[in-house]
Amino acid sequence: MAGNTLRYRTKIDLGVAVVTVAVGAFFLYQSMLTESIENDVVGPRLVPNFIAIMMMILGAIVGISALYFNSIKSSELGTDALHADEPDEAFGFRDSDIVRVAGIVIMGIVFLGLFEAFGYLIATLISLVLMLLIFGNRSLKVIAVLSIVGALVYNYVFMGLMNLHNPAGSLIDLQPYAEMIPVKFIRNLLAF
C-alpha cells in the first residue's frame, strides 16, 4: 500500500506543503485584485505578490524534501523500521484530542452567539460553565460557584471599570440588570 511507504512526518509535511501552496495561491489571487496603476512596478501589489510566490515556492520545497527524505529513509531502513523511527510525539496530530480542540473552538463560537443574543454577563456565565466542563471539572458546586462569581467579576472589570461597549442582547436584554449587579454585589460584600 502506498500509504504505508510514507512516514508519519512525511504525510504531515506533505499536508503542510499543500496548505502552504494553497495559502500562497489564495493571497496571490487576492493581491492581484488590488487596484494598481498600469505599469506601476513599485505599486501595492509588489510586496504581497513576492511574499505569496515565495510561500508557494517554499511550500513546494517542504513537500519535495519530505518525499526525498522519505525515499532515503525507506531505502536505508525498509518499510517496517521506517515507522518505528518516529519518536517525536509533539510533532503532528497523533496525540491530539480532536474533541477537546473542537470543544474550545466551538466554545468561542458559542460565546459569540450568546453575546449577540443575551449580552456579556449571560454569555460569560454560560461559557464559564461549559469551559469548566470541557476542562474536566465535574463538581457541580465548584462549577456553580466559580461561574457565578467569575461572571460577576468579569462583568464588573471589563464592562464596569474598563467601560467597554456592552451591546444589548438581541433576544433578551439583561443590560440594565447587569449594570446593577456589580454595584449591588460589592455593596452586599461590604455589608457582609
Add this chain to the structure above:
Amino acid sequence: MLDIIGGFETLFSNPSALGFVFLAAFVGIVVGALPGLTASAAIAMLLPLSFHLGPLSALAFLYVIGKSGRYGGSIAAILFNTPGTAASAATMQDGYPMTQQGKAGKALKTATLASIVGDYIGEIILIFGAVSIAVYTSRFGPAEYFAIYFMAFVVIGSVVGKSVVKGILSTLLGAIVGLIGLDTITAEPRMTMGIAELEDGLALVPLLIGVFVVSEIIVQAERAAKQGLEESYKNRSDEPDDNRMTWDEFKRCVPLMFRSSLVGSFIGMMPGLGSSVACFVAYGEEKRRSKISDKWGTGIVEGIAAPESANNAVSGPSMIPLLTLGVPGSTVAAILIGVFLIHGIQVGPTLFTNPDSRELIFALFACGLLGIAAYGIIGYFGGPAIGRIIAYMPARLIYPFIFLTAIAASYSSRASVLDILIALIFGVIGYIMRRTDFSTAAFVIAFVLIEGAEEAFRQSLLLSNDGLLIFVKEPVSLAFLLLGAGVLVFRTISVLRSGKKSETTTEAATSS
C-alpha cells in the same frame, strides 16, 4: 547618568507607574510560573488594559511583566520539570534534579540571584548601548532600514525554529497577514476579501491572543497539564543549607553569572535570538569550561546560575533594536511597539532627540531597574510559596478563566465581535503551527515588522535611479544584507549537519 537620575525622578513622581511596576513584578512571576503560559501571552492579554493607562504606567507594566515573566518561568522549570517559558528550558536540567533531592529552596534562590545579576547587566547595557547606537542610526535612510528589516526577517525565520524553511515560511505567513488592509502609500484596499472591517488591517491584540493564548488553552485542554505536579514538590528538605544559596556557592557562581550575562546580552541584541537560545548557549559554554562538567545535569547550582543569568540578560538588550531603529527584535518588543504607537510615540532614534520622549524612555529604564529589584525580592522570599500555590491549583480550574480573559481582552481592543473571531481563528492557526514545527514567534514579529519593511523597500525603489542596486551601493545596507544572508547559510548548514548526525545516531541505535 543624569538622564537615568531624571528617569527615577519622573518615576517616583508618578505613583501610578510606581504601583504598576510592583504589580507587574508579581503578575509576571505568577504567569511565568504557570506551565505553558509565557510572558508574551500575559502581555497580550493585559495589553488592552494599558490603553486605559498613561504612557509610562502602560509601558512600565508590560515591560516589567516581560522581565519577571522570564524569571517566573524558572519556578515551573525547577519545581515541575516543565518550563514555564521556553527561556527556562535549560534551567530544568539541574533545577529539577535539585528539587528531587529536596533542594528546591536552594535552586529557586540561585535562580533568583542569577536572574537579578543577568537582568541588571542587560539593563545597563541597554541604557548605555541604546543611546550610543541611536546617535548613529539617526542617519539611516530607507535603504538601510529595509536592509535591517530584511536581516531581521531572515535571522528570525532561520534561527527560531527546528526547520529553516518552516521558520522562513512562518515569517512570510506573518508578513502577508500583516499586509491585509489599506496600502500605506496608495491607500488602496489589499487582500481584504471584500470585508470592510479588514480595511483597517488585522488588529495586533486579537492576533497575539489567538496565537499565544488560545493555542495554549487548546494544548492545555488536551493535556490537563498539571496533573501530578504536587508529587514533584512534596520532596522537601528542612536543612537550612538546602533551602538557600551558601556564600561559597555564590562566590563560585559570580564569574559564571557575569560571563553568562554577557553572552545573553549579546544574543539579546540580535533580532529573533531570544532567551531560549541564550540559556542553552550559556549552559553549554559554562558546562564546557567547568572542571566538574560531568556533574552538570545532576543538580548543581552552576547549572541553574548560567542559563538564568543568560536568559534574563536578554531582556534589556532585546529592546535595543526597537528603541534605536523601531525594529522589534522579540515578541515582547513587538507588543510594546503597539503601546508606543497608541500613545502617539514614534519609536526609533528620534526617541532620544525629542526631550519628552527621552524623559519617558529614561523613566522606563528606571522602571526596569526597579522592576528587577521588585521581582527579585518577591521571588527570593515568595518564590517557593508561589510555586506551592500553583502546584495545588489544577489547570482545569485556571484555564477556563484564562479563556474568558482572552476573549474579553480580544473584544476590548476595539469593542469588535470580529476581533473575538479573529482570536479564535488564530488560536487554531497557532495550534497547527506549533504541531508542525512552525514558529509562532517569527509569525508575530513578521506581522509587526512588515508594514515598516514594505514602506522602506518601496521608498528606496522610488528614490533609486538604479533599481534594486540601491541596497548594494549603500555600505551599511550591504553589510546588513550580507549579515542576513550569512546567518541563513550558516544556519542551513548547521541544520543539515545536525540532521546527518542524528541519522547516524539512529542508525547506531538501530544496529545495536
